[in-house]
Amino acid sequence: MPTGTDTVAAERPDAGTPAARLRLSRRHALQLGAAWGWGLAVPLPAAWAASASPLRLAAAWQQEDGGYRIGVLESTAGRETPLRAVHALDIPTRAHGLCPLPDGSIAAASRRPGDWLVRWWPGSARAPAWQWSDGSRSFNGHVIASPDGRRLYTTETDTDTGRSFVVQRDPERLDTVLEWPTQGIDAHELIWDHHNPADGVPTLLVANGGVPTAPETGRVKRALDTMDSSIVRLHGGTGEVMGQWRLDDRRLSLRHLAWNPQGTVLGIALQAEHADPPARDAAPVLALFDGAALRTASPAPGSLRGYGGSIAATPAGWAVSCPRAQGLATFGARGEWRALVPLAEVCALAVRENALWAAGLDRTLEDAQGAAPQSHAHRGTLAGARMDNHWYPAPHSG
Numbered sequence: 001m002p003t004g005t006d007t008v009a010a011e012r013p014d015a016g017t018p019a020a021r022l023r024l025s026r027r028h029a030l031q032l033g034a035a036w037g038w039g040l041a042v043p044l045p046a047a048w049a050a051s052a053s054p055l056r057l058a059a060a061w062q063q064e065d066g067g068y069r070i071g072v073l074e075s076t077a078g079r080e081t082p083l084r085a086v087h088a089l090d091i092p093t094r095a096h097g098l099c100p101l102p103d104g105s106i107a108a109a110s111r112r113p114g115d116w117l118v119r120w121w122p123g124s125a126r127a128p129a130w131q132w133s134d135g136s137r138s139f140n141g142h143v144i145a146s147p148d149g150r151r152l153y154t155t156e157t158d159t160d161t162g163r164s165f166v167v168q169r170d171p172e173r174l175d176t177v178l179e180w181p182t183q184g185i186d187a188h189e190l191i192w193d194h195h196n197p198a199d200g201v202p203t204l205l206v207a208n209g210g211v212p213t214a215p216e217t218g219r220v221k222r223a224l225d226t227m228d229s230s231i232v233r234l235h236g237g238t239g240e241v242m243g244q245w246r247l248d249d250r251r252l253s254l255r256h257l258a259w260n261p262q263g264t265v266l267g268i269a270l271q272a273e274h275a276d277p278p279a280r281d282a283a284p285v286l287a288l289f290d291g292a293a294l295r296t297a298s299p300a301p302g303s304l305r306g307y308g309g310s311i312a313a314t315p316a317g318w319a320v321s322c323p324r325a326q327g328l329a330t331f332g333a334r335g336e337w338r339a340l341v342p343l344a345e346v347c348a349l350a351v352r353e354n355a356l357w358a359a360g361l362d363r364t365l366e367d368a369q370g371a372a373p374q375s376h377a378h379r380g381t382l383a384g385a386r387m388d389n390h391w392y393p394a395p396h397s398g
Contacts, residue, residue, distance in 0.1 A: 055357070056086070057350055058106050058394040060095035064384030070095050070108045072122050072394050075364065075376045077352070082379035083364050087122035096141030097189065100394045101171070102149055109154055111388075112188075113138035113213075117154060117174055131174035135159065137167075142189045147202055147236075151177065155187040155206065162213070166190060166206060166234065180239025183232050184208030191257045192236070195264055196291055201236040205266065205289075207254040208232060211273060227273060229254045231266075231289055245294040247287060251279075252296070254287060256389070258311045260318075260333065261354070265290050267318050272306030280306040285320045288335050297335030304329055304340075310389045312349040314356050316369045321346045321358060321389075328358050330369055341368055350391035359387040 057073045071088035075081050096111040105121045115133040133139065140155040152169045156179075164187030165179045186209035192202045210229030227250050233243040247254070256269040265288055272283035285308035286297040297318070305324035312319050317338060318331040328341040328349075345361040358368040362383075366374040378385065 055352055056394045057357070058098045058100045058392040059348060059359075060091075060098060060108065060388040060390070061382070061385045062094065062388070063381070068092070068094050070098060070106065070118075070120065072106075073382070073391075075366075077355070077366060078374070080374065081376060083359075083376045083382060084380045085382055088381065089118075089120050089122075089128065091118065092116060094388065096388055097143060097390050098392055099143045099145055099152070100392050101145055102395075104395050106394070107143045107145070107152055107171075109139045109141050109143040112140040112186075113157065113159070114141060115139065117143065117169070119152075119171065119174060129172070129174055131169070137165075140164070140187055144190055144192070145171070147192060147194070153190060153204070155182070155190055157185070157187070164208060166204065166239065178239075180234055182206045182208055182234075183241055183244055184210060184228060184230050186211045186213070186229075186253070188255045189257045191259070191266070193233070193263075193266075193291075196233070198235045198240075198242060199237065203242060204234045204236050205257065206232050206234065207257055207268060209253045209255050209271075210250075211253055227251060227253070231268070231294060245289065247294060247296065249283075249296075251275075252283060252287070256308065256311050258313050258318075260313045261315055265333075267311050267313055267320075268294075269308030269311040269320050270296070270306075271308060274306070282306070285322060285329055286311070286318055286331055286335060295335075297331050298337040300329060300337055300340065302340070309347040310349045312351050312356055314351055314354050314369060316354075316356075319349060319356055319358070319369060321349055323347050328365075328368055341365070341373070343368070345386070347389050348387045348391040350393060352393060357391065359391065361386065 054074045054076050059073050060070045068091045069088045071085045074086045075083045094111040095108045099107040107119045110116045117131040118128050120128040137156045143154045152171050154167045156167050157164050162185050164182040167179045168177045188207045188209045190206045194202045208230045210227045230244050230246045251274045253271045254268045258267045268287040270285050272280045274280040281303040283306035284296040285304050304322045307324045309321040309323050317333045320329045322329050323345045328346050330338040343360040348359040350357045355367045356369050358365045364376040
């Protein structure tokens with residue numbers, strides 16, 4: 001097994017070739033895992049390890065060499081310290097959403113249309129648990145745990161019909177327990193609502209992205225005039241539909257979700273699919289849902305290129321990463337426009353102690369909504385890496 005301060009990527013097709021877009025077979029991926037250890041801890045120098053109260057984040061990224069990883073990243077608040085990987089797992093294709101679990105493990109789902117789901121124990125000799133699609137379903141990139149941690153929930157698409165489902169899975173074997181239709185297509189992120197329970201059970205809110213695709217063409221969009229994006233509320237115990245809401249502009253795809261600090265207003269990052277480029281560039285990137293009504297936030301004074309990559313909220317208000325606009329769009333608590341914080345290829349966001357951390361191409365901003373954000377360079381194996389859409393606070397686990 002390789003050692004040292006850097007992880008070593010498993011052998012894979014070159015990222016710049018058509019072969020890089022082919023999924024690894026289950027057998028090939030397991031062979032690579034056996035050969036390279038599937039999760040090599042990255043030891044830190046003693047001085048780094050002694051830093052007080054480091055921030056740890058569960059993340060997914062693409063290496064400079066084209067390979068993909070999930071892992072645990074670390075930095076220290078309040079000082080200019082580099083962002084580094086302390087644990088990393090080579091994965092066969094791009095990951096997207098992750099779910100840190102109470103025992104220190106991390107569940108991760110492959111980007112849509114994905115064919116794998118994994119649960120990994122960073123810093124442990126325990127082998128990752130993998131679940132592979134049989135071809136009848138594709139993973140849509142997001143996974144969360146039930147409030148009691150006894151189940152995992154993924155959004156998935158039926159490859160024959162295009163219909164989307166929330167699939168409840170066993171957290172150990174990762175196999176299907178039951179599934180609920182989401183009343184739409186292209187289901188993406190899902191989140192629990194503890195403020196609006198049903199029969200004493202939290203309800204589940206799901207963003208149906210509504211973008212039509214075809215199994216044979218993967219992510220290629222088609223018939224966008226038939227888009228049907230929505231937020232749907234499902235009973236957390238039975239999957240019964242308890243409500244569904246849509247924006248007036250049907251070319252806005254509702255995708256990523258975050259609660260305000262009080263847990264009473266849901267922020268939704270939007271991605272515009274208008275045929276007219278000026279309309280797409282001027283489209284809003286934030287919608288707000290108060291449990292009864294769904295509305296878009298104030299427009300920005302300039303173009304945000306119609307693309308919200310991720311979303312987070314702090315007491316200062318909302319933040320939506322806009323990598324195509326090379327900045328972080330910030331809004332007040334009621335959705336009023338504030339400012340665009342420049343950061344090249346910004347995407348992943350996380351909140352720690354009410355401070356927003358935002359990942360860019362070569363650096364991360366701490367307190368990104370503040371008057372003087374602290375910059376943290378990306379170092380070591382993260383040099384030249386591209387962060388995926390999402391970060392999640394992670395516990396210390398070895």
